Amino acid sequence: MPEIIIATESGSDLPEEIVRQYQIEVAPMHVIMNNVSYDDGHFPIDMVFDYFEETGKIPTTSAVNVQEYVDFWNDIRSRHPGCIIYHFTYSSNASSTHQHAVAARDQENFRDLYIIDTKSVSGGCTAHIEACCRILEKKRDRITDAAAAGALAEEFQALADRIECNFIPATLDYLRAGGRVSNGAYIAANVLRLKPLIEINREGFLVATKKFRGSMDKITDKFMQMFLQRHHLNHDTLYLMYGPGLSQSILDRMREIALENGFQRTVYVMTGCTISCHGGKGAIGLAGVTE
Template sequence: MRRIILSTESGADLPGDLAEKYGVQVVPMHIIMDGKDYKDGSLPVQDIFDYHRRTKKIPSTTSTNAHEYQEFFTTIRDEFPNCIIIHIGYTSKASSSFQNAVIAAEDFEDIFLIDALNVTGGLAAVVLYAAELLEKEPGIEPERLVEKIQAIVPKSRLAFIPGDLEFLKAGGRVSNMASLIGALLKIKPCIELKDGKLISTKKYRGKMSRATEKLFMDYLNEFNIDRQQLYFIYSIGLDERIRERMEGISKENGFQNIRWIQAGGMISTHSGAGGFGVAGLEY
């Protein structure tokens, strides 16, 4: 039986212990700061915020390029000869990374590529769904596993409130960002993934503690999320009291397993410090 290896990008913010547990291979995206190119994960996220505080500039990001994907897939094959690779990628609507993976995969056999149409915890939820399914059914045919993953992609729901709207504005990844101009300091926008695009859907006023609670309740009212697993995403600087309150509300609503995911460099560069998000899979 040929081994199936799952892979994804650093923009999934997949916790290291879970990547190790399930053998998920992660390829880094890039952060450009102070004229230098850093691989996502190679520098502390705090350095990004310190750089902004010092220079008033916001780093930029770039996708994993086709050559890097070729090296990435080759390394996996060298370590796991004759394996089948299933790559679950960062949304193609906000990055060229997935298309670069498509280009690189042309030189390989037995690589399946799935556009998760999601980022950070929403992408991680799909990857972990695949990993847990593979663990439960180690003999599953790769085509069948791919079908199941593709079926769950539209059921992964992510919503988040960025911690610093200057980062969001500079990132330019939100489709209707223009609608937020002029009110940046007065509102806290809820950003969701709609058909793979980052879109501002709701606007909350008031303190972050109130906004996060309202976001979570709106999320639960809108989506029928599987109570077996819930993912909270946070960026450095989120008030610990907010984390405690979110855990309390989630338990009150029947969630059995809660996993906190720290936003890495790629995501933090677009959302700023103190952000909060929630992700899960619909029934």
């Protein structure tokens, strides 16, 4: 029976305990500051915030490129000869990582390599990947040939349509600096103390929808209750996304609300450098798997 490896990119923001539990391989995306490229996940995230405060600009981000994917998978294969790899990419409509992964696979004619578009980011990727890891635990012994491996890849891909992921930036400063919010909208939002809800739709696009008014501690309950009422989630696990700098009291309240609503388990997912370049400090978010 071949060994099976789960792989992804750093933008999935997998908590370290999940990486260790399922022995997931993670390829770094990149963050560029002052013309220097840094591997996401390999430097303090405060560097992103310090750079913005010093320059008024957000760092730029770049996807894993084709050659990096080739090297990444070849390294896995050198350590796990004959393995099957299921690689989960950041949403194909939010980054070019998926397209680069497909190009690398086709260029090198990699066999037993399956690429799954999570159609999500950050905590949404985490929810998708962990759900697939649990499926794999139940079906691993049945993956004995190419047909079974391909069928499992199709099941993994289909699960992407059952992931719900929303988040709310604490500030629009980073979105404005990146050109995603106009100056007029930025000024109006600040005056009215508005914060946009960012939803990941079924195609994997990030879309601003509803607006919440007030401080993060005041909108947490409303946001969570709205999310939980709108989506019929599996109550096994709720993924609580947060940006560095969010207060512990809000983190505690998020977990409390999850438990009050019958979730058996919560997982904190800290937004990494890639998504924090756009969301900034102190964001909150939720992700889960629908029934």
